[in-house]
Amino acid sequence: MTDDIAEKPTTAAYLDQQQQSTDLENGSQGLSGGSLHITPEMEKRLVRKLDQRLVPMVMGLYILAFLDRSNIGNAEIAGMNDQLHLSSQDYQWILTIFYISYILFEWLALMWKIIPPHVWATICVIGWGITATCQAATFSFSGMMAARFFLGLFEAGYGPGIPYLLSFFYLRHEIGFRIGVFLSAAPLATCFAGALAYGITSGDDTGRIRNWRLLFLVEGLPCICAGIATFFFLPDSPEKARFLSEEDRRVARARGVRQVGEETAHRVGRISFRDVGVALLDVKNYFTALMYFSCNVSFSSLPVFLPTILSEMGFSSINAQGLSAPPYFLAFLLVIITCYIADRTQQRGLIIIFMSIVGAIGYMLLATTNATGPRYTGVFLAAAGVFPCIGNILPWVLNNQGSDTKRGTGIAILNIIGQCGPLLGTRVYPSSGSPYYRTGMWVCAGFMLFNALLALGLRMLLVWENKRLDEKHGVVARMDGSGKTEGENVGDIPVGGDENDGPRFRYVL
Helix, strand or coil: CHHHHHHCCCHHHHHHHHHHHHHHHHCCCCHHHCCCCCCHHHHHHHHHHHHHHHHHHHHHHHHHHHHHHHHHHHHHHHHHHHHHCCCHHHHHHHHHHHHHHHHHCHHHHHHHHHCCHHHHHHHHHHHHHHHHHHHHHCCCHHHHHHHHHHHHHHHHHHHHHHHHHHCCCCCHHHHHHHHHHHHCHHHHHHHHHHHHHHHHHCCCCCCCCCHHHHHHHHHHHHHHHHHHHHHHHCCCCHHHCCCCCHHHHHHHHHHHHHHHCCHHHHCCCCCCHHHHHHHHCCHHHHHHHHHHHHHHHHHHHHHHHHHHHHHHCCCCHHHHHHHCHHHHHHHHHHHHHHHHHHHHHCCHHHHHHHHHHHHHHHHHHHHHCCCHHHHHHHHHHHHHHHHHHHHHHHHHHHHCCCCHHHHHHHHHHHHHHHCCHHHHHCCCCCHHHCCCCHHHHHHHHHHHHHHHHHHHHHHHHHHHHHHHHHHHHCCCCCCCCCCEECCEEHHHCCCCCCHHHCCCCCCCC
16 A cells, blocks of 8 residues: 555645755745645635635526526416417427537537636636527527527536536545535526516516516526626636635645646646547446436426426416426435535445436326326426436546546536437427326436436446456555545545556545
8 A cells, every 4th residue: 555655646745845846946945934734724725715716606607507598498488489489399499409509519528628717618608698698689480599509509618517627626525515516506597597587577578578588688698797707707727716825726736636646637728638538438438428318308308398387287377487496496405415425425326326216206296197286296306306316427427537638528428428318308298298298207207217227237337346446456445424535535546537547546436
């Protein structure tokens, strides 16, 4: 174990080396006249600053993105279909075109590594803000199709890449919870969307601007302002974060070396094509991609069809807008809770299996019952299952990859395959299935059960891989419930996608 530890410098050892090098080059003394020795309190202070400044920002932008993506469902029951003369098939195509462009431009997740993140994020946020606002000015099916296509393009450049961006700042035993907080913006945004749509569409609809157009304006214009702010406040890396002190930056550099094994791994503009090839050939990436596909069948359809489903239960369109909010608030809480538990226990697969079964039960209730009470309960269970699964699949990919390039490629594979799910999900609720939409409910239930089986299969594969590595390199300390190993942080263990990343690497289950 001594040799293994020597392969990957600890935080303190790395900073000692860096400080000695700096002192020799500059002829100056380091902080406090000597080398900096890291304490747990120093790392906690760094992480706390990142939590206070970075996570709320990317989460707030994702709330805006998801509002602009899902408000089409609220606009539909607020009169958009009637005024634009849209058939059920037209509406389904308007939903589908968003995901077609989203899939075509999933590779943009790697742009976070090529272009400075604050520049790339600004392009994406302003782009979707302008496009979302332009939806209010459409007067035809073709105009709305064009707007939704470009909305998908710009959002594809932002949302799928944020977990990748967060991996520049956090270690693997920290990142799952932060990704969970980020992704909890999806159900929270849908919750806001229902409440906001209720407030906007409950007023008089005889003015010069129809309520559904006003909805697009109110939720689109703020994104343009947010995009401008993003340019000035989003850090590219911990080393460039203006809200961190020089001491914090040095701690962050050492954590980066601990995570990926070399100081240059986080540099913008640097991609390892070898790592791209390794990630493309890793079968585990395709397990998680198929899991993401399964969840996205339900994830894409629930927000845009829920107001319609509720109105078909007998509620007025106004009440349907308001009643769509509570299930998503529950989902918001569960995303954060399950991601926190998975980080602490390092048992992400079991969480996904359990929540997949919960979601499947919810869809089965919707598919088999006619009474309003059980069906509304089914909505709660469906939302409570789908969103936490999504929130745990993404960090599972990042947990078991090594370099920034591997993580970026893994996220790209996940999204290219996984985002094909909405192509099916947005088309399983035709108006002919009214009022119960049983076919769509059974399809979603089936995919949630399939997701549970995939998670079980991947977890069994990872257990086998860990045993194989134990036999080859010897048993290493395992993580306990506090998120640490015996005598070292989990972040000290290499986190690559193959054993070449170090003999101490073990997969997160």
